[in-house]
Amino acid sequence: MSIRNIFVVGLDEPNRQRLEHIRGAENYRFHGVIEPAEVNETEIFPIEDMLSRAETQLKGFGEPIDAVVGYMDFPVSTMLPLLCKRLGTRTTSLESLLKCEHKYWSRRVQHEVIADYIPRFTAFDPFDAQALQHIGEAGLYFPFFVKPIKSSGSRLGFRIESPEDFAHAVARLCEDIGTISEPFNYVLEHANLPDDVRLVDGGHCMAEEIIGGWQCTVEGYVFEGDVVPYGIVDSIRYPQVLSFLSYRYPSLLPAHIQEKMRELTRTIMAHIGYDNAAFNIEYYWDEVQDRIWLLEINTRVAQSHCDMFEKVDGVSHQQITVDLALGKLPDMPYRQGAFKVAAKYFYRVFFTDATVSQVPSAEEIETLQQAFPGTTITLQVEVGTRLSSLPEQDSYSFALAYVWMGADDDVALEENYARLAEQLHFAFEDIVG
Known part of the structure; x- marks a missing residue:
């Protein structure tokens, strides 16, 4: 060949x-x-x-x-x-692709076929002094969630409990949304958009009903029109906050919930017309109400999940990205990896801001990786880093390190991470002036 x-x-x-x-x-x-x-x-x-x-x-x-x-x-x-x-x-x-990535257009398209599985939503202009009033007129009341039309990770996403929260969020959005809206609008100029979608450009935001529960991600692909969900990864958050603690694979969701999510995935991706590319869809399962919510669609494999698929299935799911781009049916193995379960952990601090004054040394990192076979630790900061300068952070915390681990069961996985985390030593100095 x-x-x-x-x-x-x-x-x-x-x-x-x-x-x-x-x-x-x-x-x-x-x-x-x-x-x-x-x-x-x-x-x-x-x-x-x-x-x-x-x-x-x-x-x-x-x-x-x-x-x-x-x-x-x-x-x-x-x-x-x-x-x-x-x-x-x-x-x-x-x-x-834009029917997935343009959050307003995506919700409109989702509403056409799976309306019972999405929250109430509306678009708004953060520069409009009457924005909060318009959101109320659309049937959304406190609490609700706001984010840019084209979001990137958890950046510029806010839970709104009061008019004061909304004012704070809008001030941040007006200050920073241009970094996303300007390049996104360039892309929109090249697309054939419905008139009502074209009016909602990258400078707009979404307000959505609060949804929640057990969060997970369905990884999938479409090959020649055939939608194939191939793995589900759980997303575990720190208690009482929006920040992620870990991603875990395979999912521990009940089998019938996983199957329903795969069914919804096949329905929406076929309706969108997405083809010959990978994607993932984030869902919630509200266990109390026994209700599934679709959070958002991403038009790629999740890079954060690559190591977990490698550990559990035997190869990174970038296999799927490459095979599809070459016009081939993806050749993805299943449960042929070295571990039964795997996770990516986010080692975080919940500060307003600070300067990093100490990080684990390369020798300390190597010692920890050797002590827990299959572990990879990547620091996201160095001495002198100002936390507020870190890109792609959520609005509530800062990720200092990512830790990928594998184990034979979930109990061992959690115990190993707890032992490792105790040995990751960082120090900080307050911002002066």
Whole structure:
């Protein structure tokens, strides 16, 4: 078989190593396009310039380009249909992607086929002095949740309990939403949008009824019109706050709830017309009301889940991203990994702000990784880091480290992480002035 050239937007070294272990990798050459720091370590996204430079690099490659893929959220996922169209490589259409990523359009489309499984919602302009009144007129009352039309992680998401909360949230949104709205609007200009959706551009926000419960993510893909959910990952939050404690795979949800989520997934993704690409859908199961809620649809595999699939199933689910981009039915193994269960833990602090004055040394990290086989620890800060400068944080905490672990059962997994976390030593200094 001839070598296939696969370009990966924002390719970094850990993901290169992971990709080189997928099935068939001996026949692939992975190339980076756009530096990872441009899409992963910043909140400034000159998307038009990045697309132009990427297109120039790829068209100057001199060999066949067999696939262009990505594994990150905005702006990478949103750029891919534009870049693939220019290069003639495979992915889903821009419109089908935006029916997932444009939160208002997505809710409109979801309402057409699974209305009983989504919250009440409305769009609003954060710069409109009458925004709160309009939200009430749409039938939403305290408490509710607000976020940008194109959200990125948990950034700029707020639970609103009062007019004061709304005023605080709107002030933050008006200050920071431009970093998302300007590049997202560039993408919207290239899409065929319904008139009422076009009026709700990237500078708008969503207000939604509060939903909650047991949160999870259904990972799936569509190949030639066939929607295939292949794994469910639980998302565990810290008590009483929105911040994630861990992701856990496989899910511990009841079997009939998992099956209903897979059914909903097949219904909505087929209705959207999404095709030949990976996705994931976040859901809640409200155990008290025995009700399932669809939270949001993401147009990529979850990078945070790659290591867990590798540990449990035997290979990163980036296998699916690559196979689809090459026009192949995904060759994803099942339960062939070294561990029965796996997790990604978020080691966090709940500060307003601070400067990091101490982090675990490389030797301390290596010792912990050796003490817990299969563990990987990646620090997100260094000495001198100001916590408020960290990109892609939620509104309530700061993630200092990510910890991936595997075990033979859930009890061992939790006990091992608790022991490890006690040995991760950070120190901080207050911000002066």
